[in-house]
Amino acid sequence: MNLLGLGKYPLDNRRLIGALFLTPALLYILLLVGFPFVLSIAFGFSDVTVGNTDLSYVGFRNFLNVWENDIFRQVFETTIRFTLLSQIFILIFANILAVIFTQDFTGKWFARFIFILPWATPVSLAMIGWLWMLDTKYSPIDYLLLQMGLLGRGGLLSDNRNLFWLAAPDLAQISVIFVQVWRMTPLATVILMAGLSSIPTDILDQAEVDGSRFMRTLLQIKLPLILPIMVIALLFSMITMFGDMTVVYVLTRGGPVDYTRVLGLYSFQVGIEGGNLAQGAAISLFAFPLLLAMAIFMLRTASRAEVR
Amino acid sequence: MSIVEISGLKKYFDAVRAVDGVDLAIQPGEFLVILGPSGCGKTTLMRMIAGLEKPTAGSIQINGADVTELPPRKRGVSMVFQSYALYPHMNVYNNIAFPLKAQRREKKFDKATMRGKVESIAKLLEIDELLDRRPRQLSGGQRQRVAIARAMVTQPAVLLLDEPLSNLDAKLRANARDELKDFQRSSDITAVFVTHDQIEAMGLGDRIVVMEKGKIQQIGSPQHIYDEPANEFVATFLGSPSMNILRGERHNFGFRPEHFLPKTLQDNPENSVSFVYFVKRVEYLGSDRLVYGYIGGHENKLTLAKVPSNVRVSLAIEDEYEFAVQYDNIKYFDEASGERIKAPADFAR
Numbered sequence: 001m002n003l004l005g006l007g008k009y010p011l012d013n014r015r016l017i018g019a020l021f022l023t024p025a026l027l028y029i030l031l032l033v034g035f036p037f038v039l040s041i042a043f044g045f046s047d048v049t050v051g052n053t054d055l056s057y058v059g060f061r062n063f064l065n066v067w068e069n070d071i072f073r074q075v076f077e078t079t080i081r082f083t084l085l086s087q088i089f090i091l092i093f094a095n096i097l098a099v100i101f102t103q104d105f106t107g108k109w110f111a112r113f114i115f116i117l118p119w120a121t122p123v124s125l126a127m128i129g130w131l132w133m134l135d136t137k138y139s140p141i142d143y144l145l146l147q148m149g150l151l152g153r154g155g156l157l158s159d160n161r162n163l164f165w166l167a168a169p170d171l172a173q174i175s176v177i178f179v180q181v182w183r184m185t186p187l188a189t190v191i192l193m194a195g196l197s198s199i200p201t202d203i204l205d206q207a208e209v210d211g212s213r214f215m216r217t218l219l220q221i222k223l224p225l226i227l228p229i230m231v232i233a234l235l236f237s238m239i240t241m242f243g244d245m246t247v248v249y250v251l252t253r254g255g256p257v258d259y260t261r262v263l264g265l266y267s268f269q270v271g272i273e274g275g276n277l278a279q280g281a282a283i284s285l286f287a288f289p290l291l292l293a294m295a296i297f298m299l300r301t302a303s304r305a306e307v308r
Numbered sequence: 309m310s311i312v313e314i315s316g317l318k319k320y321f322d323a324v325r326a327v328d329g330v331d332l333a334i335q336p337g338e339f340l341v342i343l344g345p346s347g348c349g350k351t352t353l354m355r356m357i358a359g360l361e362k363p364t365a366g367s368i369q370i371n372g373a374d375v376t377e378l379p380p381r382k383r384g385v386s387m388v389f390q391s392y393a394l395y396p397h398m399n400v401y402n403n404i405a406f407p408l409k410a411q412r413r414e415k416k417f418d419k420a421t422m423r424g425k426v427e428s429i430a431k432l433l434e435i436d437e438l439l440d441r442r443p444r445q446l447s448g449g450q451r452q453r454v455a456i457a458r459a460m461v462t463q464p465a466v467l468l469l470d471e472p473l474s475n476l477d478a479k480l481r482a483n484a485r486d487e488l489k490d491f492q493r494s495s496d497i498t499a500v501f502v503t504h505d506q507i508e509a510m511g512l513g514d515r516i517v518v519m520e521k522g523k524i525q526q527i528g529s530p531q532h533i534y535d536e537p538a539n540e541f542v543a544t545f546l547g548s549p550s551m552n553i554l555r556g557e558r559h560n561f562g563f564r565p566e567h568f569l570p571k572t573l574q575d576n577p578e579n580s581v582s583f584v585y586f587v588k589r590v591e592y593l594g595s596d597r598l599v600y601g602y603i604g605g606h607e608n609k610l611t612l613a614k615v616p617s618n619v620r621v622s623l624a625i626e627d628e629y630e631f632a633v634q635y636d637n638i639k640y641f642d643e644a645s646g647e648r649i650k651a652p653a654d655f656a657r
Contacts, residue, residue: 211381
């Protein structure tokens, strides 16, 4: 039984059990994150296309081409704008909801369950749902507005019977941001709820005895204490959103014109649909230094705000 | 007039009767200790006084006003938690100033007044050098002082303390106990101190409230509850080692190990009861010898004797001796209820 020098009880060996538990995560990172990442770097510096898979080194040509492309610049800017705007709303809503869901009220369990659904639903399915909700002609939202007299002849919002959610440039952008907020808020809320419930009850009791009311306790005790966790929640949703393409792919395909085209989608359209793998890889790699800097900055902020 | 008046107070958590009918009057300026084993309801009682827990029944009056339904901030009480519950993200100054800031609108004082109050209480507790530090940079003793300063800065009617010494190491604790008592005396504050530690209770309390199973068992001065326990629970809960309780024919009787001595050592042998004592084991504790043995006729129950080390009596293991207890050191308890009863006229074991 001593073949591998592990002793009679190999599961009691801390090094072995540690390695064993780490393996799946390591494999996941290597195969599904590491390999594609290295591959995309290789692609980015080559002239590979779907038709010609020989990798020959072309230096920074792809990156320069991409950077000089007006569409790319617009896409890049749209991505940053969508990400930042949605994060603001996610943060506000997640904070409010987390506070509500950590209070005691009847039906809390059910409310939490309903609320988590947007996050638990597969993205593509949820997006097909929203595609119907925001349909140009049959949108139930338009129907409701119509019944309320806000749409149609003499309506406050438009004389038209529809608002054309995904076809009008401004509304399309608002719709995409709204759907992203709808989709990402539950995760941020759950993270913040964990943070809020990790605050020792003694601290909250003390604040109450000290005479602190709801808002003071929230702003001066609870929020500062969960700040590190809030930063982590923000980081999660920011990175997810920055690289996301599913939402716009299903809802708008980047349209109308280029108004809702984001980096992930553009990279997919150029690299996979357009067949120019090298350019597609270069586009997606532009996000890397930005996200890396953001992650480092936020993690440092979080560890500095860590007080316990 | 008493500063806190509690009557018929009950708190049930579903089927658990945490506090089960408590009447208590706390006098101004007194140091009242609530003592009991864990789960006896002492912390729940304190939390109800603070307003953190709503009573199931009964009422609480503070300074003559019924506060039963009022939130903590309207009660004029402050509290020091076992964990000290310092706000970890605030420095010492802001920790102490927090209750002032929270009550600023009602009490109407400006920033300078606030600073003055914080600084003077900090000075009193000798933490004025630490005002810029964060709680994690403080020692256990310093944290405790900050917690007390924060509780005292609003000049509350009552200071509630929930086992504030139990997080300190043993060496610091005796010192902290002493300082706490001095501070309470000089500031003349009414203090309610919850603990399960009888030494703390005896050392600090002007009066001790002994609780068990949600009910008050006895209230009195440390000496009174030690010498004249109201029932078997109080008799055995206080004192270390605890009182020997033996089963008599009609009732139980007990005596403390320090009163159970070789007959030759009794000052007044004719006023005492003698027992045949079989010594099983002797522990040498420095100032005392702790003797474990059996009394003739009560072999089913280990009986302890605490014999001072400085008396020249040799106690050998497996030997029999004549031990005695003075009459007035024997307490009698009702067999069924455990309540203390008068010494029967026909003293019999």
